[in-house]
Amino acid sequence: MDGFKKRLNESVQFKLSFTLSLVILVIAILAGSFSFVSAFDEAHELQDDMLRQVAALFDRQHLPLSHLGDDGRARDSDEESRVVVQYLYDGSKAAATGNIGAPLLLPPTLPDGLHTLDVSGEPFRVLVKTTSDNERIAVAQEAGVRNDIARASALRTLMPLLILVPILLLIVADLVRKLFLPIASLSAEIDGRSEQELHPVEDRYLPAEVRPFVVAINRLLVRVEQSMETQRRFVADAAHELRSPLTALSLQAERLAQAEMSDLAHERLITLRRGIERGRNLLDQLLTLAKAQTVSTVPKAPISVQHIFRRVLEDILPLAEARQIDIGVDGEQDAALWVSEADLIAVIKNLVDNAIRYTQDGGTVDLSVTTKDGQAIVRIQDSGPGISVAEQQRVFDPFYRTPGSDQAGSGLGLAIVKAITDRIGAKIALALTDEASHSGLRVQVSVSLARPSHQGSARTRNAPPLPQDTESV
Template identity: 65%
Template sequence: MDGLQKRLSSTGNGSVQRKLSLTLLLAILLVAAVAGMFSFHSAFGDAHELQDDVLRQVARIMDRQHLSPDGPVGEAHDQGGDEEARVIGRRLGQLPSSPGVDTGGPLPLRSTLADGLHTLALDGERFRVLVRTTSAGERIAVAQESAFRDEIARDSALRTVMPLLLLVPVLLWAVADLVRKMFRPIAALARDIDRRSEQELHPIEDGHVPAEIRPFVVAINRLLGRVAPSVDAQRRFVADATHELRSPLTALSLQAERLAHADMSGPARERLAVLCRGIEHSRNLLDQLLSQARAQASTAPPAAPLSVQAIYRRVLEDLMPLAEARHIDIGIEGTQDAQVWVGELDMIALVKNLVDNAIRYTPECGRVDLSVGLSQGHAVLRIQDTGPGIALAERARVFDPFYRVLGSEQIGSGLGLAIVQAIASRIGAEIRFGGGGDAESTGLCVEILIPVPNAPAPWRSPANPAHAA
């Protein structure tokens, strides 16, 4: 009983297309089987009826031509022909003159048989016998072996059913293909919805959707219409709250800087340094929250492509003081450039967060290299450092907001890679990690693969490396 319930539940939760196809195929098979059986039996009966007509015609000819069934015509048979195919004629009441039917003798028929058709078992074999009274008053019998008649009737019936048996597989394939094509718009709609990001809450196009699915699409559009304002309100709240909090934190930072110039004891100055670091950390957190809110917000497509080299230079101008403070050798490798169709703010935020992480997690006197290349229709942005890298077990979680790698001594909020992931998802880019996956290797290489129209297929590595600080 439990197994039956499981099968029923699995069938109830299955594909409508699969169930419809299976139902139609079973119905066609059932109808074809019933039609085939009816056609077979009908053709089989018609063949027997024709064979009975042959016996009637033979008896009629014998009556009109006054042929004697007791002479050579009635008992003789062709030794070279098919013995089963012979038609035997004899006069009723005559005793058999030979041992039996198998040796070519006459049929042992009773003289009391009524006129008409009979199916009799004679000498262990079945015969179809027609009894007739001639115009001269004699009673004659014309017979044929039933096995031969059945074989002919069966062959005729099979020839009648054969076209149906050949066309049923074609019909099954045609129905399955028709059902698959009918459900193709639904599958295309599902793929279109599945490819959407969480920011794409615009209504679904229902122009090419079947009428049976259109109410469902309309309901989804109404739900998206209710969800979109709520999501936008949450994003605006985060952005507005972050913006409003920046002013008091800036004021606190200024007050802390003024207080640092005042005379105070050593312990007080140490506590002031801790306070300044906390204020700076809060300011960085607010900046990243604002960047994340912008990254998650949908933006209009860019009007023109951007130069990756130009984005690299702008990011280095902003982060060069941090790199110099940590004595990090940072620069751009090579002169290879790529043009990407991405918003300027998105590209700056994406590259800046990656470079900022590379600088912060690379030990002092380390190295951070930026490069770009083209490979198989993608612009490949590469940021490589000489830091500790990210363990393989941690790489699946580093994109979670506020998650930080265990054992890290750097002060951060854990939002940098979450922002990178949000931007990459929206622009259709792919993020890859390399290096730093085990205890023996050091450094981390982050690659961002951005689709580029008409990009050369082979990878072009940076030419003439010129590390610019």
């Protein structure tokens, strides 16, 4: 009962359906009761009229009662609708006329008119009438039979109402549900948006009562978009402004390295230059993250994943060579994706860069792309320590780094990847490469295909061949 009250208070749709159904039921009960009583009384009145017509027929036609059976009714007549007709005499006159064996023992002093009497323990409806021959006749019918006939007639009157009310309740419930469908569709549309999709909500097909609420939501979305844009512009401007002094510091450090100094000073200068370089990398990552959170332009043509692999490997090979990491593309299958080239490069480059940095020297990093159910599945997997299941969701947070990590970095790489994949409608999933040893990381990015993928040498742009799992690239 508490759950019902809670749902009734929380759901406008349920409350409206319940209220309308309750009103319909109350009105149907009142109308049905009135109809039943009216039909019941009318059936009794019709039966009384029938008794009057029978009496009038005997009076006008001067019909004798000798044609009736011993029980006062016509032979082979219906038991349930029998009407008893008999003379009404006092005792002496009844003996003189030979009517002592009358079907019903009625008091001879009954006045003319309708009466309800108990005869031998059974109720009867009796009409007493004095004929034109000054003879008194009684026309009677069992009250139980009359009530059964009246009740059946009243129930037949109620039958359309009993059939139509449940149908009406179903129609009302379905109608209310359909009236709330635009609101449910609006809720699903808003719930399915990413945090970057702040365009106004369409209110053209919504009811007038809901439209002010949607207008308020649209105004809020505009304010949120302005606030986010201000924040992104601040981050981008701050990062851009900080690049100049860091560049100047880097140049000064280079000039200082050319001067004569002690070994201790030279060691501290190297540490300073590394710190400056980390600062510059952090600013570059912040700029990339700010760009990733903005809405990109719609690409004019699909881009080849294999082409992006080449571009990324050309940039990342020096780092892999320094670590003696076997890096290459597994397979020759290609896929054409309708996404921005800059976005796809940023995603794959950050993933490959992370894989190389967190893989031990002499490890392996494999890139591959497959297609399934209209999706291109890009995989980057390595032989590094991997990421535990408990940490796999937190690593997408900006500046978050897994505990115990000793690699230099800003903690923004996966945050940039997540921002871009959310914006382009892609899905990213992390898993361990080797479940048995709980090692290695496999990153899988699923993107909708622009067109069916091609096998073999299907490429959209010309580029030098890729290394195919070469040893110690």
